[in-house]
Amino acid sequence: MKRVTTQAATQATKWLYGLPLLLTSPLLFADAATGEGSSINLRRGATDISGQVYDLHMLMFFICIAIAVAVFGVMFASMYLHRKSRGAKPAHFHENVKVEIAWTVVPFIILILMAIPAAKTLIAMEDTSEPDLTVVVTGSQWKWHYRYMDRDVEFYSLMATQREQIENKFEKGANYLLEVDRPLVIPTGQKVRFLITSDDVIHSWWVPDFAVKKDANPGFINESWAKVNEPGIYRGQCAELCGKDHGFMPVVVIAKEPAEFDAWMNEQEEAARQAKEEEQRLLSMNMSMDELMDEGKRVYNATCAACHMPNGEGLPGVFPALKGSEMVLEDQTAHIDIVLNGKTGTAMQAFGKMLSLKDIAAVVTYERNAWGNNTGDMVQAKDVNAVVNGN
Template sequence: MSIRLITALAAMTPIAAQAQSQLNLTQGVTEISQRVYDLHMTIFYICCVIGVVVFGAMFWSMIRHRKSKGRKPATFHENIKVEILWTIIPFLILIGMAIPATSTLIAMEDTSEADVTVLVTGSQWKWHYKYFDSDVEYFSLLATPRQQIENRLEKGENYLLEVDRPLVIPTDRKVRFLITSDDVIHSWWVPDFAVKKDANPGFINETWTQVDEPGIYRGQCAELCGKDHGFMPVVVIAKTPAEYDAWLAEQEEIQRKAKEEEQRLLAMSMDMDELMDLGEQVYLGSCAACHQASGEGIPGVFPALKGSPMALNDMNGHIDIVVNGKTGTSMQAFGNQLSLRELAAVITYERNAWGNDTGETVQASDVNAFMNE
């Protein structure tokens, strides 16, 4: 296979495209990732030595004892000493490889005595992070502009590996990750940490990391999880403990104010123009990928909202499907992804855009009342 073809194949994934000249395992930035790399190289060199010895002996025998030189084949059938040697030697080699491998695997699975715990939940197609012992939680979505994906703009340096809200962790502290999913199987993968753990619905897997140096580290979902699998990156920012504590306090204050603002909005109503303007923004960002900007959907795959009986008549059913999603379909639940104001706006927009023109508005208080029934 030519170098050009190898390079082309490597460039098919964003991670590989970023490091297509690197043919070896990523060394990483943590003690565990370095141990994994050292183990990989040790076993690689052992395999190289075995290959040289075995093939060297084979080719030496073929050349030195070939028939054209008048060599006669041996007539013995078996040799007990040789049989014992080629059983014991591989056994000892495997034991020598198993000891450091077992030690590394045990260390990788030891999530005890963590300083910070983060619940990582995979959704189609985004990650949700919740910090234990605090009120901070948020979704992390792909931030690459749609124009780049559609080749209408030049692709950026971190194409498909950038998010709106990265995960933030402290350096010099042990961070435990509890990883799960609320729909299908995903896989949370950060090569620089030597962390790759499946996110299985209904189960929680554990892993951990401890980063020594501040920096930005990128990964992505490593399990084929549906239509937008390639648009589900992971970005982690490691900050010094002081910077991390300040960031966490700031996020707690932001979320506290957001909750206060949401309560204030429950007591007031937005007019149609405000709802339609905000609803259009939310729709284009969260709904248009499936239902299309025109509201016509994709026949046989995603239903149309334009002229939909639900959008025209069934307001409660419309609120229900946006808030709770629909089991067994690609329609995910947006109740924990959008604010009450955004939910009300996007439902209002869908009921009045593209000629639906019901004239009905949905307020944040309506959505809140439905969710608390």
């Protein structure tokens, strides 16, 4: 009697746990029909391709539901109507040709019907021909670099979420770990081709609203494209485990109206021109130690502290310490060179394209005089430029 009661209680518990799903299933199907408001379904996205992917997903989903209902319906009906208590005698279908043909041909036809729309969508996703704009996307531990083909604009995009949020000192924002300092900007209504690669390890550039997720492989270029219909901010992230800070590598894309995009592009090209002029001006002037240390600390905390630690002691066996380092204390040229060009075969990446001559001069000065290093060296922009030019 006790065993029967326990079994009944267990069965009742299963039903109780299943009730929330039964009660919310109409809502889930409502979300499935619209593609909006569901946190567990695909989103329709902002491009025609993402809409096709969503429609294809829902088609397959409902086909699978129909098959499940038919199969389990026949199974449960057979179990109920032909049970032993009703005197049913089991039928034998051993080597029945008609049954063998049916369960081979019917699934084959279903697969063909599913493959036709899937093939159309896949072909459309891979058609990168005749783009209106091409952007080279390069993954780099742990940030993205964007370069607009045929335009003099390129920049790195770094996560902008505050370190205090990550360390649970501040309340997490609405877009926690999905904020960047410089988002990619593209025009609406135009076909934008993405050439995706990497300069170190395998990354993956993923923007769900575009139905774009392509691996960034070092030494290879993968292609994808998007034609965004509506202006807005679209977020994604690296979708391939790429190392220590893989979770801190977000993607943010802002889609602007064509006229607004052209104005933005002109501003960026003008800013790039002015930056080059400013660097040339810095070559003929010197910054004070206080200016170098203040600027160097800012650059170090933004780009170096994640590996070498804010105290310069690094992570033993993983990232070398800068505090007391022989190179930092004695070889200024090698110090500048490794910041500029990185070190092959290690996690030390090249910052020559990411930082200005002024930034590199400042951060090298800071590293040579912080944490008790106290070399007294003041590295100027002209010293960095000399290493760049091999002088």
